[in-house]
Amino acid sequence: MGSSEERVVAVIMVGGPTKGTRFRPLSLNVPKPLFPLAGQPMVHHPISACRNIPNLVQIYLIGFYEEREFALYVSSISHELRVPVRYLREDKPHGSAGGLYSFRDHIMEESPSHIVLLNCDVCCSFPLEAMLGAHKSYGGIGTMLVIKVSAESASQFGELVADLETKELLHYTEKPETFVSNLINCGVYIFTPEIFSAIEDVFKQRKERANLRRVSSFEALLSATKALPADFVRLDQDILSPLAGKKQLYTFETLDFWEQIKTPGMSLRCSGLYLCQYRHTSPQLLASGDGTKKATITGDVYIHPSAKVHPSAKIGPNVSISANARIGAGVRLISCIILDDVEIMENAVVIRSIVGWKSTIGKWSRVQGEGDYNAKLGITILGEAVDVEDEVVVINSVVLPNKTLTVSVQEEIIL
DSSP, X not given: OOOSSOOEEEEEEEEOGGGOGGGTTGGGTSOGGXXXXXXXXXXXXXXXXXXXXXXXXXXXXXXXXXXXXXXXXXXXXXXXXXXXXXXXXXXXXXXXXXXXXXXXXXHGGGOOSEEEEEETTEEEOOOHHHHHHHXXXXXXXXXXXXXXXXXXXXXXXXXXXXXXXXXXXXXXEESOSSOOOSEEEEEEEEEXXXXXXXHHHHHHHHHHHHHHOOOOHHHHHXXXXXXXXXXXXXXXXXXXHHHTTTTSEEEEEOOSOEEEOOSHHHHHHHHHXXXXXXXXXXXXXXXXXOSSSSXXXXXXXXXXXXXXXXXXXXXXXXXXXXXXXXEOTTOEEEEEEEOTTOEEXXXXXXXXXXXXXXXXXXXXXXXXXXXXXXXTTSSEEEOTTOXXXXXXXXXXXXXXXXXXXXXXXXXXXXX
């Protein structure tokens, strides 16, 4: 598929069940990477971006979910994109660099000249082709995507300092206590295979330190409780920080959107960002309608072909409606994700909310969040098979699966 001189392998880190706890109750039903944003699984967006990389020969998903949870998706996406996609299961968490290293033999099977590494919970435009071109011109072993953010939010991420002219990474620190820079790491990288030597050096250094350590039994016990497992290597602290300032790592700044998808609230925001991007990348996925034969559509809206939407409904902006959903007469939907097999009855209103699989919202009911995507109760979330009865109002609340709401609730977590 690629030339013999240049081949590119993409690796997407998808995490595992223990990493999706902040995504509950939505991750109770589906692995977080397969939760739909803008009508497509979360992991579909970085996979789709990888398709634009010249000479791409393989995409690997690395995580510690059960293989059966990804088997159907991997098969369908490989067929759809005509690029081999394979899921590799870690026996346990090894860290972002350790996970990459543990599957180095698989990754190097195609003798790639470059390895693209992405995190599944990153939402951005993934300018991978331009980034690869810049990486080749820099001549280092790695290039990371970076973005400028406000000084107030920078400390939540990996802050870095780069040379303004050469773009070399000069300094990197993960979530510093004091302000370093408003330039942050986006979690998207391009490496040469030399990255494996850098990771191997970390293993060797740890082994040497362990052999040289001569401390009392009490001190040894203290250090052992703080130490990471020998095979757990973090890309940021263990690789990026030590290599900064050594003409090995470089940066590529994006001026486009970027977010991390850590919570259900952020998934709603990111679904809207991807819907907006469809205007340029996949306009055929966006719905249209003026209220005559089809529902009135405002802004960016995705409607699955199997969903049934009444012509008198008003949908948008930022709405995603999944398979077999039924949207009744007079319904108003704004900034929401409607999942499979949901029924929303006549004249109901859903605003800044996620409605879980097989849920029902009764006539004249209202499900609404205030829209603070980072707050615990900033949007309303209905888990699977939640029944909101007629004329019930649900505001800024999280409802776990299989509950029936007969009275209105506000700012509550319904267990």
